[in-house]
Amino acid sequence: MTQGPATPAAPAHATVAITVNGRLHHRTVEPRTTLVDFLRETLGLTGSHVGCEHDVCGACAVLLDGDPVRACCIFAVQADGMSVTTVEGLAPERGEFSALQDAFCEAHALQCGYCTPGMLIACHDLLARNPNPDEEAIREAIGGNLCRCTGYQQIVDAVELAAAGKVAVHG
Amino acid sequence: MADAPRDPAYVAFRYVGRKHRAVEHRRFVTGQGRYAADIQPLGLLHVAVVASPHASARILSIDTSAALAVPGVQAVLTGEEMNPNLEPMLPGVDAPKVKRYPLAQGVVRYAGEWVVAVVAETRAIAEDVSELVEIEYEQLPHVMDPERAIEPGAPLVHPAHGSNVIFRRVFTWGPVAQDCAAADHQLSYRVRWGRSSTVPMETFVVTCDWNDATGPLDVWASIQMPKYPDLLARCLRPSGNAVRVHFDVDVGGSYGVKRGLKHSILVGYLARMLGRPVRFLEDRIENMRGGDMQGPDRIFDVTLAFDTDSTVRSMRMRAVDDIGAYSGRAPLQLGKPVGAVVGPYRIKSVEYDAVSVMTNKTPQEAVRGFGQSPTNYALETRMDRVARFLGLDRVELRRRNMIRKHEFPYLIPSGTTYDSGDYEAVLDKALAAAGHQDLLRERDALRRKGMLAGIGISTCLEPSGGNSAFEPLFNPKNLTTTWMDSCLVRVDLNGAITAIMATSTSDQAHETLVSTCVGEVLHRDPDSIRVIHADSLGALPSNSLVGSRMAIMLGGAAAGAARKLRDKLIRIVAHNMEVPEDSIEWEGGDAVLRDDPTRRLGRDLLVEIAHRRYHQMPEGMEPGLQEKFVWEVPTGGMMPTADSKVQMYPCYSFESHVVLASIDPETARSP
Numbered sequence: 001m002t003q004g005p006a007t008p009a010a011p012a013h014a015t016v017a018i019t020v021n022g023r024l025h026h027r028t029v030e031p032r033t034t035l036v037d038f039l040r041e042t043l044g045l046t047g048s049h050v051g052c053e054h055d056v057c058g059a060c061a062v063l064l065d066g067d068p069v070r071a072c073c074i075f076a077v078q079a080d081g082m083s084v085t086t087v088e089g090l091a092p093e094r095g096e097f098s099a100l101q102d103a104f105c106e107a108h109a110l111q112c113g114y115c116t117p118g119m120l121i122a123c124h125d126l127l128a129r130n131p132n133p134d135e136e137a138i139r140e141a142i143g144g145n146l147c148r149c150t151g152y153q154q155i156v157d158a159v160e161l162a163a164a165g166k167v168a169v170h171g
Numbered sequence: 172m173a174d175a176p177r178d179p180a181y182v183a184f185r186y187v188g189r190k191h192r193a194v195e196h197r198r199f200v201t202g203q204g205r206y207a208a209d210i211q212p213l214g215l216l217h218v219a220v221v222a223s224p225h226a227s228a229r230i231l232s233i234d235t236s237a238a239l240a241v242p243g244v245q246a247v248l249t250g251e252e253m254n255p256n257l258e259p260m261l262p263g264v265d266a267p268k269v270k271r272y273p274l275a276q277g278v279v280r281y282a283g284e285w286v287v288a289v290v291a292e293t294r295a296i297a298e299d300v301s302e303l304v305e306i307e308y309e310q311l312p313h314v315m316d317p318e319r320a321i322e323p324g325a326p327l328v329h330p331a332h333g334s335n336v337i338f339r340r341v342f343t344w345g346p347v348a349q350d351c352a353a354a355d356h357q358l359s360y361r362v363r364w365g366r367s368s369t370v371p372m373e374t375f376v377v378t379c380d381w382n383d384a385t386g387p388l389d390v391w392a393s394i395q396m397p398k399y400p401d402l403l404a405r406c407l408r409p410s411g412n413a414v415r416v417h418f419d420v421d422v423g424g425s426y427g428v429k430r431g432l433k434h435s436i437l438v439g440y441l442a443r444m445l446g447r448p449v450r451f452l453e454d455r456i457e458n459m460r461g462g463d464m465q466g467p468d469r470i471f472d473v474t475l476a477f478d479t480d481s482t483v484r485s486m487r488m489r490a491v492d493d494i495g496a497y498s499g500r501a502p503l504q505l506g507k508p509v510g511a512v513v514g515p516y517r518i519k520s521v522e523y524d525a526v527s528v529m530t531n532k533t534p535q536e537a538v539r540g541f542g543q544s545p546t547n548y549a550l551e552t553r554m555d556r557v558a559r560f561l562g563l564d565r566v567e568l569r570r571r572n573m574i575r576k577h578e579f580p581y582l583i584p585s586g587t588t589y590d591s592g593d594y595e596a597v598l599d600k601a602l603a604a605a606g607h608q609d610l611l612r613e614r615d616a617l618r619r620k621g622m623l624a625g626i627g628i629s630t631c632l633e634p635s636g637g638n639s640a641f642e643p644l645f646n647p648k649n650l651t652t653t654w655m656d657s658c659l660v661r662v663d664l665n666g667a668i669t670a671i672m673a674t675s676t677s678d679q680a681h682e683t684l685v686s687t688c689v690g691e692v693l694h695r696d697p698d699s700i701r702v703i704h705a706d707s708l709g710a711l712p713s714n715s716l717v718g719s720r721m722a723i724m725l726g727g728a729a730a731g732a733a734r735k736l737r738d739k740l741i742r743i744v745a746h747n748m749e750v751p752e753d754s755i756e757w758e759g760g761d762a763v764l765r766d767d768p769t770r771r772l773g774r775d776l777l778v779e780i781a782h783r784r785y786h787q788m789p790e791g792m793e794p795g796l797q798e799k800f801v802w803e804v805p806t807g808g809m810m811p812t813a814d815s816k817v818q819m820y821p822c823y824s825f826e827s828h829v830v831l832a833s834i835d836p837e838t839a840r841s842p
């Protein structure tokens with residue numbers, strides 16, 4: 001006979017204060033709520049995607065106090081008091097694109113767009129650290145992000161385009 | 172330096188064929204896409220499924236009491252309870268006893284088959300509670316090998332069907348026996364195509380909402396499936412107009428596999444049962460285990476008849492396809508290759524023995540290429556064998572057998588005419604791009620290092636413009652000869668254009684396709700044209716994106732509707748200027764008289780007449796500016812001939828691949 005787990009008790013709740021894209025949010029969450037579920041389901045910021053929920057695909061990537069992390073592998077409570085940037089927060093102004101977003105459009109660095117938020121976060125982080133990456137550095141930076149549509153080449157092209165400042169930023 | 176003169180076909184267009192940003196990209200790079208999982212109605216309930224750990228077993232008992240006792244649980248559903256209220260999902264071939272329901276009932280037929288569905292207020296609770304469901308099984312004999320499955324005495328996956336063979340047909344196109352007898356040599360060999368899966372980044376997700384007062388079951392799904400709304404309605408048993416599928420949903424990658432009919436039936440059933448919105452969002456385990464994304468699994472036995480001068484005369488091909496435990500459209504994946512059964516080569520006669528077999532594996536579903544890729548692989552492997560036998564360079568052997576550029580349109584033995592091609596040119600380009608000579612050296616260096624290394628060369632066709640002509644070929648009761656697509660274009664009172672398509676954009680920028688074609692015909696900037704998706708109750712008939720068809724079919728439908736609209740405008744102009752219709756030209760949105768360009772009727776006034784001034788419209792014309800066009804696949808519309816020949820698909824694009832692959836023999840990994 002198989003032994004199931006004990007009946008789950010009503011989960012305890014915790015209060016968090018997390019700044020997302022410059023706005024502070026106070027919320028009550030279950031401690032087991034992942035950061036990506038918190039962003040998507042609690043705050044309704046559905047730009048960050050979920051592909052695997054175990055640190056393989058990178059679709060859920062966000063910046064946490066400026067560093068890229070996998071939001072599926074962090075609990076919301078761990079981000080308490082911290083600052084999160086999601087894909088929704090990458091553009092300088094509403095209705096505009098960052099140079100990188102613009103380059104993604106220009107170079108067709110996406111098809112279905114599902115991996116795109118994570119790709120943008122990874123590449124944004126790369127360009128912040130290294131404004132002139134070579135192809136190897138770009139491929140290294142997106143090495144932890146899976147894309148099933150593009151074959152990656154156009155993503156590399158887009159980052160090169162953004163780094164070279166060759167796209168006119170238009171919203 | 173002046174640009175080289177452009178081809179007239181290029182010059183003839185202003186938007187088609189030009190580099191242009193996809194309108195869809197704007198929402199995707201800013202995190203504003205609208206994927207099915209982003210749609211979260213208030214009060215949403217969540218599903219988790221309990222799957223069978225056995226490949227073949229009888230279900231002795233299911234105890235849901237512990238699960239039901241947990242706070243937050245809304246329902247625990249078994250096949251016993253649900254299935255009698257449903258119509259089964261039926262196969263694409265004539266095998267009505269091979270029934271399938273979302274949840275198993277009585278027996279399970281593959282490991283991963285869903286047995287129980289749990290619904291709870293959060294996905295976390297549903298997942299926790301799914302572990303409290305107690306299911307007792309008694310294992311039954313199983314069969315995993317398709318060749319063993321066709322032997323007498325093998326365990327039957329569906330005893331009611333009486334056999335594990337769900338489809339078999341031997342096609343003979345041309346004088347195979349004579350051609351083989353007349354050939355200098357015959358060579359037989361076996362090719363194995365292992366199962367592959369196309370795994371999109373987004374798992375399958377469906378959300379349904381039911382309203383007791385007004386009825387329609389609202390469905391938001393990550394879907395790419397022809398006839399999905401109709402099939403869903405039929406299985407759920409309300410009338411067709413009681414299911415409304417919303418197509419304004421972005422799909423996070425599909426590659427053919429976003430079918431999810433069983434998911435949708437289950438969730439639709441639960442939404443009606445509970446009167447609440449319900450969602451099933453597969454996690455990656457659910458997706459990989461039983462989420463309908465595994466492709467063909469084939470054994471080919473091929474005999475080739477050829478001459479010493481390397482002319483390949485005839486081919487016998489037997490393809491045994493293991494479709495797993497249930498059948499959707501999987502057997503038809505042996506059908507699409509009929510339309511390119513000789514690939515790019517001149518082979519005068521073919522015998523094709525297509526055998527579709529059920530085993531206790533995960534069911535095979537429609538996967539990108541729809542069965543063509545395994546056949547391509549068998550064809551190209553064959554060319555390598557013949558080259559080796561004759562001691563001839565394999566590129567040279569391919570060249571000698573390729574259909575030549577001047578031979579198009581080219582009729583292949585199975586009745587399909589290839590529209591056009593230049594296979595040698597594309598092979599040459601691929602060899603040059605890959606650096607074939609360098610690749611050979613690289614291969615040899617890898618081999619010296621102890622790696623297994625080899626180069627594969629393949630020139631293959633991509634049958635495009637899917638017309639589903641394999642349906643009547645593989646099922647005599649199926650008389651499908653149309654596989655239409657459609658579009659509606661309207662101009663509003665302010666002169667803005669909106670085009671309405673009948674499916675989702677399904678990850679392939681179809682909004683951009685439609686706006687480009689409409690803009691081209693009506694001389695308007697595509698970015699000024701809005702493209703929206705009708706829901707299934709408001710939509711014109713359509714078959715969604717399968718068989719590389721949308722540029723041809725949706726593009727054709729959009730252009731067709733725009734042309735009708737343009738013609739209507741010209742009639743209004745002719746009527747008002749009192750000139751013949753053929754004396755008018757359409758220029759930059761305005762109508763001008765060809766012989767006297769000073770006489771023109773501006774776009775704004777035209778729109779005004781059509782929307783407000785009935786007295787200025789030609790007699791009998793409908794007011795307003797809207798036209799629909801439902802387009803049948805070019806070359807479609809015909810039943811197979813008595814000798815089983817058929818025109819499969821209208822267009823045959825082509826490509827060459829040159830691949831160096833290496834494997835570490837110790838670890839079996841590709842470095």
Ligand code: FES
Nearest residue numbers: 051053057058072
């Ligand atoms: S969803 Fe987080 S890494 Fe895949």
Ligand code: FES
Nearest residue numbers: 111115147148149
């Ligand atoms: S664009 Fe589809 S997964 Fe990357």
